[in-house]
Amino acid sequence: MAFILALVGTAQAEPLKIGALAPAFSGLPGVDGKSYGLDDFKDKDVLVVCITCNHCPVAVKYEDRIIEFWKKFGTGRVGFIAINPNNGPADRLDKMKERAKEKGFAFPYVHDASQQVAVKLGATVTPEFFVFNKERQLVYHGTFDNNMKIEKATKQYVIPAVEATLHGKKVETPQTAPFGCGIEYEKKKK
Amino acid sequence: MMRRVIPAAVCGFILTFAPVRAEEVEIKVVKLNGLQKAVADQKGKIVVVDFWATFCIPCKEEFPNLVKLHADHGKKGVVCISVSVDDPEDKDAALKFLKKEKATFLNLLLDEAPEKYQKELNFASVPTVLVYGKDGKLVKKFNATKPEEAFTYKDIRKVVEELLK
Numbered sequence: 001m002a003f004i005l006a007l008v009g010t011a012q013a014e015p016l017k018i019g020a021l022a023p024a025f026s027g028l029p030g031v032d033g034k035s036y037g038l039d040d041f042k043d044k045d046v047l048v049v050c051i052t053c054n055h056c057p058v059a060v061k062y063e064d065r066i067i068e069f070w071k072k073f074g075t076g077r078v079g080f081i082a083i084n085p086n087n088g089p090a091d092r093l094d095k096m097k098e099r100a101k102e103k104g105f106a107f108p109y110v111h112d113a114s115q116q117v118a119v120k121l122g123a124t125v126t127p128e129f130f131v132f133n134k135e136r137q138l139v140y141h142g143t144f145d146n147n148m149k150i151e152k153a154t155k156q157y158v159i160p161a162v163e164a165t166l167h168g169k170k171v172e173t174p175q176t177a178p179f180g181c182g183i184e185y186e187k188k189k190k
Numbered sequence: 191m192m193r194r195v196i197p198a199a200v201c202g203f204i205l206t207f208a209p210v211r212a213e214e215v216e217i218k219v220v221k222l223n224g225l226q227k228a229v230a231d232q233k234g235k236i237v238v239v240d241f242w243a244t245f246c247i248p249c250k251e252e253f254p255n256l257v258k259l260h261a262d263h264g265k266k267g268v269v270c271i272s273v274s275v276d277d278p279e280d281k282d283a284a285l286k287f288l289k290k291e292k293a294t295f296l297n298l299l300l301d302e303a304p305e306k307y308q309k310e311l312n313f314a315s316v317p318t319v320l321v322y323g324k325d326g327k328l329v330k331k332f333n334a335t336k337p338e339e340a341f342t343y344k345d346i347r348k349v350v351e352e353l354l355k
Binding site for chain 1: 243245246247248249277303304305308309314315316317318333334335336337338339340
């Protein structure tokens with residue numbers, strides 16, 4: 001019986017709840033050579049945090065959509081940061097820099113090597129999106145849209161959440177099931 | 191005596207090293223209740239359900255270990271089931287991978303909205319492996335939502351081999 005109870009295990013990490021405050025983070029190295037933290041976006045009315053990475057095919061499928069999102073919203077009242085919590089060979093900072101250059105990422109793309117920002121958000125896949133209002137309360141969590149294949153994406157989620165929040169309106173769909181590659185969480189080496 | 195032993199030995203050799211035919215590997219598209227039935231039908235045995243996808247690189251890297259688990263324990267009452275969470279229109283790509291891996295156990299493709307199966311099965315990401323005991327109840331869910339939960343088939347085998355005792 002004890003064995004079975006041990007097997008059932010301790011509670012899994014829960015995703016950040018709608019209404020909860022964004023976790024503080026700082027000092028995440030970016031592909032542009034700068035370090036980024038939550039406070040760097042304090043003048044933005046909305047902050048979109050995208051947990052993503054270099055190698056996941058689903059994350060790659062969303063790159064162009066993120067680039068377009070940045071072009072439309074990124075230079076105004078909306079802050080955007082892409083955070084990579086994976087540490088595999090294809091996800092190292094030098095590889096992130098290569099990808100950012102290749103695709104022309106103009107937004108902050110940073111590395112969360114300790115994986116702790118992802119843990120605090122309760123993120124489990126890449127890509128996974130968190131939209132915060134001016135008070136940095138979570139107003140949307142989940143996918144960017146309803147299909148990783150752009151030709152089948154018929155419903156948007158992040159953009160309407162951002163637009164509603166910018167206009168002080170309630171987000172119609174605050175939560176969707178995240179879908180992508182599992183974040184490659186690693187046990188800490190002793 | 192020797193006339194009978196030699197052909198038997200040859201047959202034994204051929205059967206041991208006979209290659210798995212690609213047509214022995216199949217995939218079946220199911221809804222959530224189909225997956226649940228597939229597990230329930232194996233009551234009395236230990237069931238290992240491996241959720242994967244063609245876009246999940248770590249899933250595919252670990253998959254040979256599911257195949258090995260089947261080879262090592264399949265005849266001892268351990269049932270291996272793979273469940274792809276790919277889009278059903280990617281079924282052929284999933285089957286191609288399964289054939290390459292010689293996955294000669296039950297392979298399913300779950301045609302269900304993530305909202306539904308994630309809530310019902312209580313996990314949001316792949317790779318995920320569920321281990322059910324002989325009583326049909328879930329014994330362990332392997333799914334990493336934080337660093338401490340990172341797992342490999344080494345961890346899964348420990349649980350399975352303990353249940354086999």
